[in-house]
Amino acid sequence: MKILVTNDDGIFSPGIKALARAMSALGEVYVVAPDVEQSAVGHGITVRRPLRFKHTAAAGLDPIPAYRVDGTPADCVVLGVHLLGRPDLVVSGINIGVNLGLDLTHSGTVAGAIEGTSIGIPSIAFSLDVGSRNGMDFEPGAAEAVRIARWVAEHGLPEKVFLNVNFPVNAPRGVRITELSTHHYEDTVVERVDPNGVPYYWIAGKPTGSEDPGTDLWAVRDGYTSITPISLDLAEHGFMPALRAAFEG
Template identity: 70%
Template sequence: MRILVANDDGIFSPGIKALAFALRELGEVRVVAPDVEQSGVGHSITFRRPLRFKHTAAAGFGEIPAYRVDGTPADCVVLGSQLLGRPDVVVSGINIGVNMGLDLTHSGTVAAALEGTSLGIPSIAFSLDASGEELRFEEAARYAVPLVRWVLEHGLPPKTLLNVNFPNRTPLGLRITRLSTHRYEDQVVARTDPEGRPYYWLAGQPTAEMEEGTDFWAVQQGYISVTPITLDYTDYAFAALLEGRLTLEGLCSG
């Protein structure tokens, strides 16, 4: 089995290292990750400049082939799949910090799995709650192995990936969850540089409602959260409601 491991925290992140080493028992692991942190870039693809794809021995992966890319997480999956052979599964993470609810719209970790899914490859995104003094990547990676094994054995539906969030503790169990209201309340911090010119920081604090059955609830309660995510964003119920009610003739006559 070929396993492609990517992330958005960069090639030197301890999370991707723990995940790559743990997955060796399942097959041939290849690591392709950004050369610098790419958190928050979402599902962006680089197409207006060339990309560099370099083997690296300095990241500490030992015998696991590891490559760094001066691009986005999605770029890493595209290049890894094309240049190293099509993998049987794409695994992204383990991210430093959870990716839940509306975080998914800008998460580079989830974007790597989205790209794998769009290529028709079963894909999983892994993230770890960053609360606490010590981040338990190795323990999370041990629980990631049976999840990846299950996907390799059973596959996933078309256009569907798994978004997995670990509590930063020994989990009480696993829950199949839905997306929560988890999001960042954005704010703009205005400052001035030494020459008197304004610049801005986009900042924010995470917020979510504690609703049972959601990814946020599960992680807060100490469970591993597994949320199936589909690439089909169509709201079929609303589309059916609009059918016959929203027409070009009706809009122009109104």
Template identity: 65%
Template sequence: MTSSERKRILVANDDGIFSPGIKALALALRDLGDVTVVAPDVEQSAVGHGITIRRPLRFKHTASAGFGDIPAYRVDGTPADCVVMGVHLVGRPDILVSGINLGANLGNDLTHSGTVAAAIEGLAFGVPAIAFSQLSVASGEFDFSYGAAYAAKLTAEVLARGLPPRTLLNVNFPVGQPKGVRVTTLSDHRYEDELVHRQDPEGRDYYWVAGTPRAEYAGDSDYGAVQDGFVSVGPVRLELTYHDFIREVEDFIPAL
């Protein structure tokens, strides 16, 4: 394959450019094409699809992040900012790959996940996108060897086949060596929020938003797959219009 034929792969995340997950992912994709990393300079977990519009952004090459000969840049903004700047400053990629996130992104997590938001921003440019995440363990230790190897296989398939418009793949890895792969639906995984009230040393009130994860088990869902030790591959389409409800809304909305 000549340099002009090599695929261009843009890698982003929300855990930051120094995360071991993005390093494992980028290095695993080297043989598939020309990889470029553009990631936040600090952790941006759970920021959703925010973009920065009220201050300038910095885009700096970062040789110290450990990517070897892979060009890597850090941005002092959100995951979506990273994709915007990567596309405009590096060039339009053939695929956008986000992750590997330190922790799963299941069910309702997709509404606030910066990892998934980076993939969605890729869709806004018409670029096929995959978001990769890995289930965390209490010790906080991650082994990305299995996930990164599978990410390379799946990315190669998507590069060859493409994806439907406005469709991404949300992929979650279990802990340890996977038993196999399941194509899944979104679960009802969510966090039951709790507002913790405390006071600082000067007696001033402050609040800490905490949450307990909850989900109902279903074998065909993303939550069920990773709980059973399988890789979850969930096709997600960015289509917010509820088409089947349009006629009913037309029937009950009041006239001016």
């Protein structure tokens, strides 16, 4: 089995190292990841400029082949598939910080899984809740990731569906299959003035959302690994009759 590993924190992140090494238990692993952090880039693909694709021994992943790209996680999946061959599985992460609820559309980690799913490859996004950046431990999550990836390799996933997985701060108490919560970053804008007296604006976000039972946020905060199956068939069928009555005919 061939496994493409990507992320959005960049190729030098400890999270991708832990994930790539753990995945070696399942097959042939190769890493294609952004050269710098790409958080909050969403599912962008770079089409207006060329990209570089460079072998990166300095990533410390030897003997796993590791390549860096000056683009987004989706770019990494596209280039990885074209230049290194089509994998059987795409895994993205382990992200430093959760990707939950309404945040999914912003997440570069999730974008790696979306790109894999779009081209028909079973895909999984992995993220770790971090209490503090000093104390974070990717190993329990990496072990759990292998168990989940093995199941996906054996059973497959429905068409257009991928798994979004979040690990709790400490070693997980178990697994919960969850709904998406209302978790998102409440946008705030900080206004400042530059040395030339011209204003500039910085978007910041405060994590918010309620820990309703059964949701992804609830599960990770309760110490469980959260797995949410995500569908790329985004149409809301329940609202179609009202729209048909209003606009068709």
